[in-house]
Amino acid sequence: MFRMLLLLCLALPALATEERASEERAREIIDEMEQLYRGGSSDATMTMQVQTPNYDRTMTMSGQSFGKDYGFFRILGPKKDRGIATLKRDEEMWNYFPKINKVIKVPPSMMMGSWMGSDFTNDDLVKETQLIDTYSLDLIETNDQYKVILTPKEQTVTVWDKIEYIMSKDPLLPLSQAFFDEDGEKIRELTFHEPREFDGKLMPSILEMRPLNKEGHLTRIIYDDIKFDVPDITEDTFSLRNLKSRF
Amino acid sequence: MLTFKIALRNIMRQKRRSLLTGLSMTGGYMLFVFSYSLLEGSYGNIIDIFTLDNTGHIQIHKDDYLDRPKIYKTIQNRDQVEAALTDSPEVKSFTPRVFSPALAYAGDKTAPSQMIGVDPDLEPTVSRLRQKVAMGTYFSASPNPDGYYEAMIGRGLALTLKLDVGDEIVLISSGADGSIANDIFVVSAIIGNKTSFDRMAVYLPLSAAQTFLSLGNDVHEYALLVNDKDENEAIAGRLTELLPDVTVSPWQKVESTFYRTMQSDKQGNYFTMGLIVFIVFIGVLNTVLMSVLERTREFGVLRAIGSRPMQLVRLITLETFMLAFISVMVGFVLVLPIIYWSSEVGMLLPEPVDMSGMEFQNLKGELSAKVFYIPMAFILATAVLISIPPGFRAARILPKDAMGSH
Numbered sequence: 013m014f015r016m017l018l019l020l021c022l023a024l025p026a027l028a029t030e031e032r033a034s035e036e037r038a039r040e041i042i043d044e045m046e047q048l049y050r051g052g053s054s055d056a057t058m059t060m061q062v063q064t065p066n067y068d069r070t071m072t073m074s075g076q077s078f079g080k081d082y083g084f085f086r087i088l089g090p091k092k093d094r095g096i097a098t099l100k101r102d103e104e105m106w107n108y109f110p111k112i113n114k115v116i117k118v119p120p121s122m123m124m125g126s127w128m129g130s131d132f133t134n135d136d137l138v139k140e141t142q143l144i145d146t147y148s149l150d151l152i153e154t155n156d157q158y159k160v161i162l163t164p165k166e167q168t169v170t171v172w173d174k175i176e177y178i179m180s181k182d183p184l185l186p187l188s189q190a191f192f193d194e195d196g197e198k199i200r201e202l203t204f205h206e207p208r209e210f211d212g213k214l215m216p217s218i219l220e221m222r223p224l225n226k227e228g229h230l231t232r233i234i235y236d237d238i239k240f241d242v243p244d245i246t247e248d249t250f251s252l253r254n255l256k257s258r259f
Numbered sequence: 260m261l262t263f264k265i266a267l268r269n270i271m272r273q274k275r276r277s278l279l280t281g282l283s284m285t286g287g288y289m290l291f292v293f294s295y296s297l298l299e300g301s302y303g304n305i306i307d308i309f310t311l312d313n314t315g316h317i318q319i320h321k322d323d324y325l326d327r328p329k330i331y332k333t334i335q336n337r338d339q340v341e342a343a344l345t346d347s348p349e350v351k352s353f354t355p356r357v358f359s360p361a362l363a364y365a366g367d368k369t370a371p372s373q374m375i376g377v378d379p380d381l382e383p384t385v386s387r388l389r390q391k392v393a394m395g396t397y398f399s400a401s402p403n404p405d406g407y408y409e410a411m412i413g414r415g416l417a418l419t420l421k422l423d424v425g426d427e428i429v430l431i432s433s434g435a436d437g438s439i440a441n442d443i444f445v446v447s448a449i450i451g452n453k454t455s456f457d458r459m460a461v462y463l464p465l466s467a468a469q470t471f472l473s474l475g476n477d478v479h480e481y482a483l484l485v486n487d488k489d490e491n492e493a494i495a496g497r498l499t500e501l502l503p504d505v506t507v508s509p510w511q512k513v514e515s516t517f518y519r520t521m522q523s524d525k526q527g528n529y530f531t532m533g534l535i536v537f538i539v540f541i542g543v544l545n546t547v548l549m550s551v552l553e554r555t556r557e558f559g560v561l562r563a564i565g566s567r568p569m570q571l572v573r574l575i576t577l578e579t580f581m582l583a584f585i586s587v588m589v590g591f592v593l594v595l596p597i598i599y600w601s602s603e604v605g606m607l608l609p610e611p612v613d614m615s616g617m618e619f620q621n622l623k624g625e626l627s628a629k630v631f632y633i634p635m636a637f638i639l640a641t642a643v644l645i646s647i648p649p650g651f652r653a654a655r656i657l658p659k660d661a662m663g664s665h
Binding site for chain 2 (some may be wrong): 062064066067069092096107109111112114116126128130131213
């Protein structure tokens with residue numbers, strides 16, 4: 013009896029450390045993976061396909077990133093939308109429309125709105141990198157996969173009640189992210205496909221976002237090319253002045 | 260023929276009583292016709308205002324666009340629809356339209372607006388858009404020399420955005436392909452006034468609106484006028500058979516809230532009119548009953564010399580009917596000029612009613628056959644109905660008792 017109690021006493025703190033270890037380990041894995049293909053800066057060209065029951069639409073765009081907090085996207089085609097650009101700095105976002113020469117800040121109320129008519133929300137662009145800061149992580153390891161369950165930290169305002177993030181171990185690549193609402197229902201799923209080597213780094217070349225509450229909707233982003241640590245990209249790239257520059 | 264003669268004689272026998280009874284029926288008829296004409300006329304006027312102003316007599320949409328407008332619910336088989344409309348002789352004119360909510364910018368001001376794309380040439384054949392231009396000039400289908408299309412904006416929007424004719428207006432909306440529609444237009448005219456239904460509207464030439472919304476050649480709506488507006492529901496039915504892919508709605512469905520309100524208001528008015536007739540006929544019933552009682556002996560004699568009970572019922576019914584008929588005829592002659600005046604000149608309203616920028620000052624009656632014959636039929640039918648109980652009373656008279664009474 014006494015032995016068992018003693019064992020329990022010893023085990024409890026050990027369990028707690030293990031939990032903390034799980035959280036830290038998960039953070040490390042995600043950091044490692046994101047570092048892998050975000051690097052210091054990146055310059056990509058990509059194709060975005062939006063499928064809905066009512067229309068299909070394909071856009072080509074360029075995207076630059078700098079660290080975690082800066083992002084810049086510009087639509088290259090079709091001709092009608094050419095030049096429309098989005099600038100992201102920290103948690104703020106602006107859209108630029110060349111035809112009317114206007115920069116419009118995305119208001120907080122529009123953060124859950126669709127980005128350029130796709131199934132990605134503006135919030136996805138702004139918040140993607142902050143996920144691991146606002147959620148607490150829980151790691152479940154299997155033979156060839158990591159499964160990280162993200163639950164909101166107490167007293168933080170988040171959109172999702174739970175996110176399941178699945179990665180393959182070798183190579184360390186994201187496989188899918190499932191987003192759950194407060195009723196525990198799976199609302200949408202982001203899956204990663206066809207890993208390719210870009211600029212010496214292996215990363216998924218296709219992202220598919222599928223909202224499960226809207227039948228027939230799908231947004232696919234295909235990376236055509238991506239370069240890392242491009243010297244041309246500095247903090248100045250992500251300025252409002254640059255957003256408005258005709259190109 | 261004999262019954263007819265006797266009936267006529269009976270009417271003439273008590274001239275004063277017949278005259279008074281007749282006058283009450285004449286008055287009732289005139290009142291009925293007048294209020295009926297005014298009711299139909301004022302509603303007819305309102306209906307004309309909004310059907311000719313904007314709605315049209317019939318509208319065509321895709322599926323349930325009318326109830327649940329979505330930008331991608333468009334009419335795609337335009338050639339087929341337009342061919343069917345051109346071939347229908349009862350359709351006077353038609354015009355295509357597209358709609359979308361849009362955010363309007365001018366300088367640093369923004370306002371929500373309703374973007375309406377119309378064909379600059381066809382639209383005036385259906386609606387009064389051209390007449391509603393308050394400032395500036397009606398727009399054209401082609402862009403100006405700088406490549407900007409022209410827009411006509413509602414007065415409310417012009418005031419909110421502090422826009423004048425010749426200024427630039429920026430519109431942002433979402434396109435049918437999920438893209439963000441954005442473009443600059445030049446204000447060519449300001450439409451209507453502050454209270455018009457389209458005070459926050461931006462009218463664009465159809466092709467510019469289609470490009471703006473990435474709609475291709477599709478449209479959301481056809482509005483059409485027909486030659487005989489009272490036939491519009493039947494014509495809508497025929498067009499539905501011709502065009503099974505689209506939804507054809509008469510204005511009664513497009514403006515269903517107004518239509519239902521109108522119907523219930525009309526019913527209330529019909530009830531009031533029925534009440535007038537009822538009161539008139541209580542008096543008439545009294546008169547007929549009195550005359551039957553007064554003539555008990557006479558009916559006794561008739562029965563004694565071999566009249567059948569039904570003949571007596573017929574006699575009394577005919578008497579009342581003839582009196583009612585004469586009264587109604589007199590009433591018709593008297594009320595005709597009044598109705599004619601009210602339909603031509605009408606009553607001047609103390610304050611003009613404004614309907615989307617058009618002012619209406621007169622309350623006008625309707626001059627049509629219906630306005631006269633419906634009250635007429637109603638009064639004659641009531642007259643017959645009301646004379647049946649006294650008739651039966653007369654028919655039940657036994658000669659022996661009747662002779663005995665004084």
